Structures are given as C-alpha cells and as structure tokens.
Amino acid sequence: MEDVEFLHLLKMVEVVMLRVLHLENWKSFHEPVDFTMIAGKERRHNDTLFSGGKGRVLPTTAIYGANAAGKSALLGAVHRLRNLVFDPRARGQRLPYDPHKLYGTGAPTVIGVEIVLDVPDTSSKRDAIVYYEISYTAERVVAETLYRLRSNDEEAVFTRDGQEVELYGDLDGNDYVRALARTVQVNRLLLETLANSEEEINGVIAGVIQWFKRLTVIRRGAPFVLMPQRIAKDDDFRQVMGAELSTADTGICDVLFTRVGREKVPVPDEVLDHIEAQLVDSAHEGFLSVAAGSVVRVRRDEAGDVSYERLVTVHKHDHGAFELFLDQESDGTMRYFNLLPILYWAGQRNSRGVFLIDELEDSLHPKLTEELLRRFLSVTGEDQRRQLIFTTHELHLLRSDMLRRDEIWLVEKHDHNSELIRLTDFSDKGVRDGADLPKIYMSGRLGGVPRI
Structure with a gap:
C-alpha cells in the first residue's frame, strides 16, 4: 500500500x-x-x-x-x-x-x-x-x-x-x-x-x-x-510536545500511544502478518504510518505476544478527557505538531x-x-x-x-x-x-x- x-x-x-x-x-x-x-x-x-x-x-x-x-x-x-x-x-x-x-x-x-x-x-x-x-x-x-x-x-x-x-x-x-x-x-x-x-x-x-x-x-x-519514535522512547520529549501544544491553545494536553486491537489497525492482514514476522523478540519494534499523520507502534512483549498502539492526542474538558487519532486533528494543529521538534532540538x-x-x-x-x-x-x-x-x-x-x-x-x-x-x-x-x-x-x- x-x-x-x-x-x-x-x-x-x-x-x-x-x-x-x-x-x-x-x-x-x-x-x-x-x-x-x-x-x-x-x-x-x-x-x-x-x-x-x-x-x-x-x-x-x-x-x-x-x-x-x-x-x-x-x-x-x-x-x-x-x-x-x-x-x-x-x-x-x-x-x-x-x-x-x-x-x-x-x-x-x-x-x-x-x-x-x-x-x-x-x-x-x-x-x-x-x-x-x-x-x-x-x-x-x-x-x-x-x-x-x-x-x-x-x-x-x-x-x-x-x-x-x-x-x-x-x-x-x-x-x-x-x-x-x-x-x-x-x-x-x-x-x-x-x-x-x-x-x-x-x-x-x-x-x-x-x-x-x-x-x-x-x-x-x-x-x-522522527516524531513517533521520540514520543515512544523519550518521556521528556513527549511531555514537552504536549506542553507546547497546550500553550499554543490547541486544546491538547498530552500525546501518547494507546493500545488498540489488531482489527482496529487500518492495514491489510497480510501486511500485518509480514510485520509481525519481523519482530523476532521484545527488543524489536516498528512504526506504521497508516493515515495522514496517524501512526501505529507494533511490538512484541516478553511473553511473545504482539501489541498494537496508536498515537493519539489527549484533550481535557470539565468532565474528564478524551482522545483523538492524529488524523482527526486539524491541519493547523498537525502542522504545528510536526514543527515542534525544531524548538525542542534547538533548545x-x-x-x-x-x-x-x-x-x-x-x-x-x-x-x-x-x-x-x-x-x-x-x-x-x-x-x-x-x-x-x-x-x-x-x-x-x-x-x-x-x-x-x-x-x-x-x-x-x-x-x-x-x-x-x-x-x-x-x-x-x-x-x-x-x-x-x-x-x-x-x-x-x-x-x-x-x-x-
């Protein structure tokens, strides 16, 4: 695809x-x-x-x-x-x-x-x-x-x-x-x-x-x-991204990977089968770009099971919080999100x-x-x-x-x-x-x- x-x-x-x-x-x-x-x-x-x-x-x-x-x-x-x-x-x-x-x-x-x-x-x-x-x-x-x-x-x-x-x-x-x-x-x-x-x-x-x-x-x-990989591996980077998006008045307070079922990943089964075959052990993982700006993390745990996690933004409101996939965010929010690593890196x-x-x-x-x-x-x-x-x-x-x-x-x-x-x-x-x-x-x- x-x-x-x-x-x-x-x-x-x-x-x-x-x-x-x-x-x-x-x-x-x-x-x-x-x-x-x-x-x-x-x-x-x-x-x-x-x-x-x-x-x-x-x-x-x-x-x-x-x-x-x-x-x-x-x-x-x-x-x-x-x-x-x-x-x-x-x-x-x-x-x-x-x-x-x-x-x-x-x-x-x-x-x-x-x-x-x-x-x-x-x-x-x-x-x-x-x-x-x-x-x-x-x-x-x-x-x-x-x-x-x-x-x-x-x-x-x-x-x-x-x-x-x-x-x-x-x-x-x-x-x-x-x-x-x-x-x-x-x-x-x-x-x-x-x-x-x-x-x-x-x-x-x-x-x-x-x-x-x-x-x-x-x-x-x-x-x-580089964004999804840094968010997955660097908690300081992830927190800075969330704070910057909040400061920019996007309504976002955090970005993180949340677990989803295999059937929720919009990718053909044969592609997922191929990826899972490459994950030899828990030291291996991969990132799938599945939609405009939307990313899925694929990894194998210590027990040998494969998990899927999708990158989401977290929005707070008066009664709690809700999550959105990245492709559901506005073009402006996504553009700013993809430029923020420049400020993090430059600092x-x-x-x-x-x-x-x-x-x-x-x-x-x-x-x-x-x-x-x-x-x-x-x-x-x-x-x-x-x-x-x-x-x-x-x-x-x-x-x-x-x-x-x-x-x-x-x-x-x-x-x-x-x-x-x-x-x-x-x-x-x-x-x-x-x-x-x-x-x-x-x-x-x-x-x-x-x-x-």
Whole structure:
C-alpha cells in the first residue's frame, strides 16, 4: 500500500551548517544562481550569527516569491542532491533529471553545496568546510567534485570527469576507495558509491555523508518522521510536545500511544502478518504510518505476544478527557505538531543542525509562525551551529525586529526563468535599515509578487 510505511527507530540527529547552494539548469532555474547563508554587512542581530571562520553564517533565511516562482524548487535541489547520494541505482537505470523544460532539456543539471562539517579542519582550529558539486543528465554523471576550502586556498579531495576519477591526499592512498573509483558506474555518484559501501569510510568523506544523512527537509504536508519514535522512547520529549501544544491553545494536553486491537489497525492482514514476522523478540519494534499523520507502534512483549498502539492526542474538558487519532486533528494543529521538534532540538545544549522547511506558515496562525521563528532565533549565537531555512508568504515576518535584510531572499520569474535576489541588493530603492518592508514588498517594487 502506498500510504503504509514501515519506519525503523531513528535518533534525533545533528548536522552543522549550509553556507552556499549553487544551481544551474534545475527546474525553473536555468541560469546559474547562488543562494548564500554567509552574512552581509548588516548590523542588526549580530548576536545571532555563527562565527566559524571564513565569514559569519546566518542562522535563518526567509525566501519569498509568487506562487510558481521557484521557491520550493530551491529547497528541492538540496533534497534531490541528498536522494542522489543515498539512493543507489541499478546499471542502466536513469537518474532523476529535472532540467529547465524550455531552455535546458538535454543539458546537464548542476547542484553544488558549500557546507560546514562536524569534522575538524587539519589546517586550522575550525570545523572543515567543503564544496561538493555534481553535474548530470538522465543518462550519466557528467562531473563530480569535492574540494576542501582552507583558510587561504582550496584543496581537491576528488574530481571526476565522466568516468575518469582523480583522488587526492589520503584518498589516493586508500586502495578500497581507488578500486571503487575505477569501477563507479556511469549513472552513479562516487559519493553515493562510498555512502552505500560495506567498508567504513572516515575523514572528510564521512563528514559529507553524515551531513546529507542528517539533513532535515520538511516539505509541505509531510510529517516529521522522527516524531513517533521520540514520543515512544523519550518521556521528556513527549511531555514537552504536549506542553507546547497546550500553550499554543490547541486544546491538547498530552500525546501518547494507546493500545488498540489488531482489527482496529487500518492495514491489510497480510501486511500485518509480514510485520509481525519481523519482530523476532521484545527488543524489536516498528512504526506504521497508516493515515495522514496517524501512526501505529507494533511490538512484541516478553511473553511473545504482539501489541498494537496508536498515537493519539489527549484533550481535557470539565468532565474528564478524551482522545483523538492524529488524523482527526486539524491541519493547523498537525502542522504545528510536526514543527515542534525544531524548538525542542534547538533548545538542547550544543545541538547542531539544518532544517529546510517549505511554506513554514502552511495552515498556521501568523502568531504561531512568528513565535516559532522568534524562539528559534533566541537560541542562536556565535558558537551555535543551527539553521532554519524556509519559504513563506507570511508578511508578518518581514520586520527588522525579526529578520536581518540579508536573511530575506526573493524569487522572481522572468521569461520563464527563476531569479534569486537578496533584499540587501535593493539598497538603492529605499530598502534601508528600518524600512517598512511589508509595504515595500507588497508595492511590487522588489518583485516576488504575482502580476495581477
């Protein structure tokens, strides 16, 4: 069944930071564009910036634009790159390829990221910074490169031109990696081959693989897949989620798993039979996504019996309490519920990570959207490696007490090509520090609004 997914237990994980995203011939972006999280010369909210060498890095960015301008495509490029790294392809299988339909069909798509890793840089006291880029069509990988960015120069880790791979430094002396590089398939990335190999990979390569593995992308309508597992295993996390939902005036006071009969699980018997066969003993359990946002926990007890528990919300009223399955909650409640782990995670000491969220305000009241952003920013700083990058239409956030001008980007489409503009690029149009940004934006002077 397409709506049933067997989820294994995962941990809340950490990555470090995104500095630059480079795109060419990707969906509505035909011409080369660079989206950067490196801070400009703004003076507001300097205390929120991360100072990790090679320029200060922004903790958050809001991306505005009209419908179909290309906002979702921008975040989707990082998601695509991640999938290419972890989804192995059989020999001859086509790569997922989405060039610009009007100008770029048949030409390579280029996606590159400059990222800070959770790996020490050997030439300085900071974390390693690398640039990874691929160029590909539906049939083949055209080029693939990984460079380490040092204090004053850059150093190649590996380069690839078609099937010709050059390894440098420690990689050149690694016989296992050299063997993989000589035999990498035309439709597979070298990084993907390394990420899916049986041998342990160390150093910068391991750092890049972990960066992609731990990146969190929350697309519109998608659940936060770690939520049920954390609620089941972490009572502190569960209590915080319930308290946050209560504070947001949702009427919910708790979230928990409650036992249900096997016949109450909306999944065919043959699927349940298959899952039960995988539960060898009480140390094994699984999570079934059975409806929009609704999850069932399946586990075997010490006696060998299988139990089913469904995630519910608890509502208090004057005469007691009642429970609702998650799919019975409103869209707004579910959206906020799936974003709450960001606040929990950001509030943990020394936590690191990057969240990409498409349409942050989707189904949310403006006050909840503002509160989410404000509380995230309250735990950022020069030694905190946390980022929240989101697309939005919410004008309420276009205020200087919320965001710096270099934290606001506009996506505008001209002649069927998406263009990316930073708000600080409009200083000559009156967009100075303290300007009425919502009024200026809605006037159309900056673009990024529908032409009606």
